[in-house]
Amino acid sequence: MSSIRDIAIPDPGLLRFKRLQLGVVVLGILVILAFAGSSANDAWRSYRYTLAANQRELNNIANALAEQTVWSLQAVDLLLLDTASWYRSEGASTPPDQLEATLAARTAGVPQVRRVTIMDARGNQIYRSQDFAGPNFNVADRSYFIAQRDHPEGGMFMSELLTTRSEGRAAVILSRRLDDAQGHFNGIVAANVDLEDLDQLYRTIDVGAGSAIQLLRDDGTLLVRNPRLAEVIGHPFPALARAPQHAFDEVLNPITGHRDFIAVANVRHSPLRLAVTRDAGIALQPWRDETIRAAIRTLIVALLSALMLAIVLRQITRIASGQRALRESEERYALAMEGANEGHWDWDAATDRLFFSPRMRALDGQGAEALTSGAAWRAGVNMHPGDRARFEAALRDHFEGRRPRFECEYRVRHADGEWHWLLARGRCLFGADRKPVRFVGSAVDITVQKQAEMDKDQLESQLRQSQKMEAIGTLAGGIAHDFNNVLGAILGYGELALQHAAEDQQLRRYLDNVLHAAERAKLLVERILGFSRSGLGDRVLVHVQAVVIETLELLEPTLPAAIRIESSLTAGTAAVMADPTYLHQVTMNLCTNGVQAMSGGGVLKVGLDRMELFETRTLSRGSLTPGHYVRISVADTGVGIAPAHLERIFDPFFTTKKVGEGTGLGLSLVHGIVADLGGAIDVRSSIGAGTCFEIWLPVAGEAQIPRPESADWLPQGNGETLMIVDDERPLVELAEEIVAGLGYEPVGFSSSVAALDAFRAAPDRFAAVVTDESMPELSGTDMIAEFRQLRPRLPVILMSGHGDARLARRAAEVGIDEVLRKPLHRRDLAQAIARVLKTPG
Amino acid sequence: MKAPAHVVIYEEDFLTRGLLEEWLREAGYRVRSGNTCDAGRDGPCDLLIVSVYMPKHTGPQCVRDIQAAHPGTPVIAISGQFRPGLAAAGTTAQALSVQQVVAKPLTRQKLLDCVHGILGTSS
Numbered sequence A: 001m002s003s004i005r006d007i008a009i010p011d012p013g014l015l016r017f018k019r020l021q022l023g024v025v026v027l028g029i030l031v032i033l034a035f036a037g038s039s040a041n042d043a044w045r046s047y048r049y050t051l052a053a054n055q056r057e058l059n060n061i062a063n064a065l066a067e068q069t070v071w072s073l074q075a076v077d078l079l080l081l082d083t084a085s086w087y088r089s090e091g092a093s094t095p096p097d098q099l100e101a102t103l104a105a106r107t108a109g110v111p112q113v114r115r116v117t118i119m120d121a122r123g124n125q126i127y128r129s130q131d132f133a134g135p136n137f138n139v140a141d142r143s144y145f146i147a148q149r150d151h152p153e154g155g156m157f158m159s160e161l162l163t164t165r166s167e168g169r170a171a172v173i174l175s176r177r178l179d180d181a182q183g184h185f186n187g188i189v190a191a192n193v194d195l196e197d198l199d200q201l202y203r204t205i206d207v208g209a210g211s212a213i214q215l216l217r218d219d220g221t222l223l224v225r226n227p228r229l230a231e232v233i234g235h236p237f238p239a240l241a242r243a244p245q246h247a248f249d250e251v252l253n254p255i256t257g258h259r260d261f262i263a264v265a266n267v268r269h270s271p272l273r274l275a276v277t278r279d280a281g282i283a284l285q286p287w288r289d290e291t292i293r294a295a296i297r298t299l300i301v302a303l304l305s306a307l308m309l310a311i312v313l314r315q316i317t318r319i320a321s322g323q324r325a326l327r328e329s330e331e332r333y334a335l336a337m338e339g340a341n342e343g344h345w346d347w348d349a350a351t352d353r354l355f356f357s358p359r360m361r362a363l364d365g366q367g368a369e370a371l372t373s374g375a376a377w378r379a380g381v382n383m384h385p386g387d388r389a390r391f392e393a394a395l396r397d398h399f400e401g402r403r404p405r406f407e408c409e410y411r412v413r414h415a416d417g418e419w420h421w422l423l424a425r426g427r428c429l430f431g432a433d434r435k436p437v438r439f440v441g442s443a444v445d446i447t448v449q450k451q452a453e454m455d456k457d458q459l460e461s462q463l464r465q466s467q468k469m470e471a472i473g474t475l476a477g478g479i480a481h482d483f484n485n486v487l488g489a490i491l492g493y494g495e496l497a498l499q500h501a502a503e504d505q506q507l508r509r510y511l512d513n514v515l516h517a518a519e520r521a522k523l524l525v526e527r528i529l530g531f532s533r534s535g536l537g538d539r540v541l542v543h544v545q546a547v548v549i550e551t552l553e554l555l556e557p558t559l560p561a562a563i564r565i566e567s568s569l570t571a572g573t574a575a576v577m578a579d580p581t582y583l584h585q586v587t588m589n590l591c592t593n594g595v596q597a598m599s600g601g602g603v604l605k606v607g608l609d610r611m612e613l614f615e616t617r618t619l620s621r622g623s624l625t626p627g628h629y630v631r632i633s634v635a636d637t638g639v640g641i642a643p644a645h646l647e648r649i650f651d652p653f654f655t656t657k658k659v660g661e662g663t664g665l666g667l668s669l670v671h672g673i674v675a676d677l678g679g680a681i682d683v684r685s686s687i688g689a690g691t692c693f694e695i696w697l698p699v700a701g702e703a704q705i706p707r708p709e710s711a712d713w714l715p716q717g718n719g720e721t722l723m724i725v726d727d728e729r730p731l732v733e734l735a736e737e738i739v740a741g742l743g744y745e746p747v748g749f750s751s752s753v754a755a756l757d758a759f760r761a762a763p764d765r766f767a768a769v770v771t772d773e774s775m776p777e778l779s780g781t782d783m784i785a786e787f788r789q790l791r792p793r794l795p796v797i798l799m800s801g802h803g804d805a806r807l808a809r810r811a812a813e814v815g816i817d818e819v820l821r822k823p824l825h826r827r828d829l830a831q832a833i834a835r836v837l838k839t840p841g
Numbered sequence B: 001m002k003a004p005a006h007v008v009i010y011e012e013d014f015l016t017r018g019l020l021e022e023w024l025r026e027a028g029y030r031v032r033s034g035n036t037c038d039a040g041r042d043g044p045c046d047l048l049i050v051s052v053y054m055p056k057h058t059g060p061q062c063v064r065d066i067q068a069a070h071p072g073t074p075v076i077a078i079s080g081q082f083r084p085g086l087a088a089a090g091t092t093a094q095a096l097s098v099q100q101v102v103a104k105p106l107t108r109q110k111l112l113d114c115v116h117g118i119l120g121t122s123s
Helices: A002-008 A012-091 A096-108 A143-150 A195-203 A285-339 A358-364 A374-380 A385-399 A447-500 A505-531 A544-558 A580-597 A666-676 A729-741 A752-761 A780-790 A805-814 A826-838 B014-026 B059-069 B091-096 B108-119
Strands: A115-119 A125-128 A157-163 A170-179 A185-194 A211-217 A222-226 A250-252 A259-267 A272-279 A342-348 A353-356 A406-413 A419-430 A436-445 A540-543 A563-569 A574-578 A602-613 A627-635 A680-686 A690-698 A721-725 A745-749 A768-772 A796-800 A818-821 B006-010 B030-033 B047-051 B075-079 B100-103
Touching: A012 A096, A012 A115, A012 A170, A012 A185, A012 A195, A012 A211, A012 A259, A012 A272, A012 A285, A096 A115, A096 A125, A143 A157, A143 A170, A143 A185, A170 A195, A185 A195, A195 A211, A195 A222, A285 A342, A342 A358, A353 A358, A353 A374, A358 A419, A358 A436, A385 A406, A385 A419, A419 A447, A447 A505, A447 A666, A447 A805, A447 B014, A540 A544, A540 A580, A544 A563, A544 A574, A544 A580, A544 A602, A544 A627, A544 A729, A544 A826, A574 A580, A574 A627, A574 A690, A580 A602, A580 A627, A580 A666, A580 A690, A666 A680, A666 A690, A721 A729, A721 A752, A729 A745, A729 A768, A729 A826, A745 A752, A752 A768, A752 A780, A768 A780, A768 A826, A780 A796, A780 A805, A796 A805, A796 A826, A805 A818, A818 A826, B006 B014, B014 B030, B014 B108, B047 B059, B047 B108, B059 B075, B059 B091, B075 B108, B091 B100, B100 B108
Parallel strands: A563 A602, A721 A745, A721 A768, A768 A796, A796 A818, B006 B030, B006 B047, B047 B075, B075 B100
Antiparallel strands: A115 A125, A115 A185, A157 A170, A170 A185, A211 A222, A211 A272, A250 A259, A259 A272, A342 A353, A342 A436, A406 A419, A419 A436, A540 A574, A602 A627, A627 A690, A680 A690
16 A cells, blocks of 8 residues: 555655745745845935036036126126226316216126216215216215225225115125325225126026025125025025035025025135025935836836736646645545556557556566557467457457447466456547547456356356256156056066966066066166155265275276276265265266276276365355365366266266266266265366366264275185176176186176086086076076086076065075175175185085 | 954055055955045054155155054055165164155065064964
């Protein structure tokens, strides 16, 4: 049962499946992590890049605008210098009207300058490029005047943001010192740069959403902001004026309250700073959008990966469970096959490849080597010749579509020489062209069932036989009853008739023949009664071995030279309850049968032994219950019995011998007697090899008295010549053989007249005479009477088939020494001859 | 000399019955035939000779019936279904509860020997 053990151990397939599952999960997670990591890295890099780009952009803008502011201031300064120079050289000579016009003309070329004003040394406005209604103010308290007055070498000065006294507008004033010819302070020339106008410089520049341009003084005062935000102009925002420490610094923008990126550039030669800010949130918005998109992408990819992972896992599970189911199915199938003790085959028609399961190989019995092709199987299979044609026909019937399934019972011989019955069933798969493609099936050993079937058949046949025998027996019993009545009447009245016809010789002869015939009929009826179980006889304990020995002693002298007897008698004192005469007949008939089967010579094996049965056994004829048995076996090496005849050999009057050679009652007598004794018969025969009969008789006890005389010693003769007379030639020969075997010299005659002639020719030649009584020409007693006239004391033994009082009287008249009953027994004859020869002749 | 013994013969077969009667009368016995269906009608006798048909089956019952009609009378059973060679007073006789058995076909000598043996007479 290896398959069952396989189920119990951990399944390597299951382990592999678990590992695969784990591997797939880990791989999937790694892929997702790698993707997420890559995305995070991208986002980080993108963040850095965005910062750098913003910073660069802001720096560039700041620098460019600072430069532009420088240029713008330089233009104002140039205007101031030029105006100062012009005023020094020509101011005094020019009328005030023209002077102001000239100032206006000069100022018109510099749009960022609202007006140019000239103040005297005390700070009073004296000329203005732009005329408007209003008084001329004194600016002596203003920073741009004080700076120029107090610092002769100060150059251009830029004021803080202030509100002009003339117009009340926010503006920055740039000033230069006016010196007289002696180099004394003679006032200032100031350019009013209105914040509105300054604003124009930056208005057109779009620095993007969330971004702003701030122009501040170095103290943080906001001068200009683009986009404009009027309410914060003039307020101090020192945080914006400080240059950042690091490239990517952020600053909390005090104007907006947002965190901003910032770039600050100094405006050369001035106390101005240009700061460009950009809302960090807005600056990073594209990056943030991109990052969100990337995150969504990553998430989607991760989800898809997870989904695929799940699908793969599910698929793996399905495959694994499918494999498990397949394996279980295979196991179940294998177990079922094993349980049913079936083997199976699978043949591929195209390649002739053949698969045999181990059990199938065992069933097929072709030995251990693996069969790989249908041709090899055909070549090697040891199929019973009687089954081959049927097998091929069944195969053809199925392959050619006449039968839906292949089914065949056939025998194969295994290596140990045993024949096994197999039942093979299968089905062929056909291709589109109706040609066999694949042939699959299974086989099972049905030897036991077949045997049981055969046993059953045999039992049924036995039952039929025994019923038949019983019917015949009953019939025979009835016939015997009536026949015996008839024979009794013939014999009885015949005898009475004989008594009353004493004088008439001719009538006596006729009556004698009638009686003679009736005697023969009587013998026949006796035989019929033998096999009829309705006959009733005496039963005593019979020592079986003694009976068999006696039979062999009687038989041996009559055997042809070519036949030899081998006996093995080991039953000891086993005895059966039987009529000894009948038991004797059983053994004699079997031996005679065996001898007759060996016309060409041979060995007659006679065996006798004790057997003990522990279970019921069925023989060819009859069944035996458990118990002690004595077994008589008689085996010949003769022609054997044809199977067709084997059934009928025990039937009365069934004989294969020529008419006249056998009565056909021998074996039916054996059967009747054995069955009557509660025994059974077994017959085995094969044509040409011989036949073996076994008689099983129940042991009834042990023989109490062993045979008084030695079984193998008989009185022997010493070459004395004996005359033997009987009208039946075979009986003469039988007697001759017995006598010769005892050491006498027999001279046989089958005619009493011829015997009388021979005796008259030489009366002293014969030591004794053995003669039959009933003979046609001259009866035995009449012949003896003639002999006695020549030799009155001649020893005579008379044999008679039917002894009666008349014969006894006649024998006494003639002076017969011994009267022997037929059939002739060797022992009786030997003893009788010994007795008559002892009396002086 | 005492009166001749009285023998009753139960035998269906008339030839055999006739033969038996002839033998026994010649030997000096008084003989009469019995009827199996009405056994014992003719009163007591000294010996019964009963023919047994199917001694293994219905025969013994038939013998017992006749014995019951003649209590204490010795019986010689004769049958065509006794096997030859059986002893006159052997196991078969015991099995049938009779004094003697004689197999058919009968011989005069054997039958008369049996009759003499039982009745203590001699021929």
